Amino acid sequence: MINDQKILQYLQSNRSNQQDEGLRALYQQYYSMIEQLVIRNSGEREDAADVFQDGLVALFHKTRQNEFVLTASLKTLLYAICRNLWLMKLRKKKRETPLTEVHQETVSLDAGILDILEDNDRNQLVAEGLRQLGGDCQKVLQLYYFERSRMKGIAETMGYSGEQVAKNKKSRCLRKLREWVLAQPVAKEVWG
Amino acid sequence: MSEKEDQYWNEIDDYLDGSLDQQAHKAFRQRLSEENKLAKDTLFQQEMRQGIAFGSQQNLRSRLQVIHEETIESNQEAKIVPIGRQLWLRWSVAAGLLVGALGILFLLQQNPSSQELFADNYEVYSLDPTSRSGGEENPAAMALEAYQQQDYTAAIKEFDHILQNEPEQPTLQLALAISYWENGQTEQAKSAIKTLFNHPILKDQAFWYAALFALAEDNPEAAVEYLEKIPTDSGQLHTKAAKLLDTLQ
Structure with a gap:
C-alpha cells in the first residue's frame, strides 16, 4: 500500500514513468471500491472501467494544478469524483435512484473539476484546433494546460534552451489556436 | 502588436x-x-x-488502458470461481492435469522447433481503441482501425505519423512493431520493439515479442535471454514466458 503523499508526488512528477507508478497504485488500491459502487448501483463491469478511467483523468488534472491542496484522503476524493460521474451517467439514462454507498466519507468537489471530461461542442472545437496545430505546438499546449507543467519542465521536455523560449512558444501556439478556433464558422454558435 | x-x-x-x-x-x-x-x-x-x-487526454488514456489491462484484467481472469462451480473446477483441474501430463509426455518424446514454438505462442497484440472523441477524424482512432482490420501497411503509415509528432505513445509503438512484423518488415519490427525495452510498463511485452521474433528467426539463445528478463510479477506473461523457457531449456 503506497501512501497518499507518495502517490501525489508521483502524479505531480514531470516524468511519465513516475506518473504511471502513481496511477498504477490508484488502480491497485481503489479500483475494486469503484467497481463495487457501480455494480451495486445498476452498472456493469465495463461501466466501472469507464468511470474509473474518467475519474483518474479528472484527478490527475486536478492534482497538477498550482493551487491543489489535498483536504481529504485520495481515496475519498477519487470516490467523490467517480460517484458524481456515475450519478451523471445514471441521470442520462434516467435511472437515478438513491445510491448504495460503498465508502462513507465524503468531500465536496471543487466547481469545474469534471469540466475537462465534458464532450460538448466547445471542447470538441478546441480539441480539433489542437489536432490541426499538431507537432510541437500541440505538445507544448498539452504540457502547459493539461499536464500543468511549468515553463522549466516544458523547456526540458521539448529540448528548448530556456524557460523564456518555452514561454514564447506557448504564447505563439496559443495565439495560433485562438485564431484557428475563432475563424471557424461554428465558433459564433459555440460562443454566442 | x-x-x-x-x-x-x-x-x-x-x-x-x-x-x-x-x-x-x-x-x-x-x-x-x-x-x-x-x-x-x-x-x-x-x-x-x-x-x-x-x-489532450488521449495519451493519458492510452497509458491508463495499459495499466488497467495489466493490473485489473489479469487479476480478474485469475479470480476464484463461485462455490457452485467448484465441482466443475475440480473436474477442470483434473482434466487439465491429465492434459498437462499427456503434454509433458508428448514433449519428452519430441522437441518442437523454434518456428513451431513461435507459431504456438505468437498472437497479434490486442489493442482496443481507447479514443472516445474525434471519431474517424482522430488519427489514433484511424490507425487503430487499420490495425484491427489487419491493414498493416495503412497502420504503419498512421502509427509512424502519430509517433513522429508524439513519440511518447508506447502502446502505439508496440502496435507499430507488430504491424511491421505482420507486414514482413522484420528488421523494422525488431528495431521498433527494442525502443520499449526500458519502458516501465510495456518492457515485459517488448521482451516477450522480441523473444518470439528471435524464435521465428531460429535463434533460441536470444529468445532465452529475452524471456529471462520477464520478471515474476508480470502475471500471465511471466507464466507464458516460464513455460516457454522450460521448453527451450
Missing part, C-alpha cells in the same frame, strides 16, 4: 493559473469588474483551457 497581444493573454493565464501575487491578483479582479472586454476574454480563455485539456 502580437507581442502586446500575447502579453495580454499571458496575464489572463497567470490569473487563471493562480500565479499572480496577492496585489496583482487583487488589481486584476478589480479590472475584471470594470472592463467588460477583459471579463469576456477571461471567460473565453477559461473555456479554451478546458478545451485544450479535453483534447
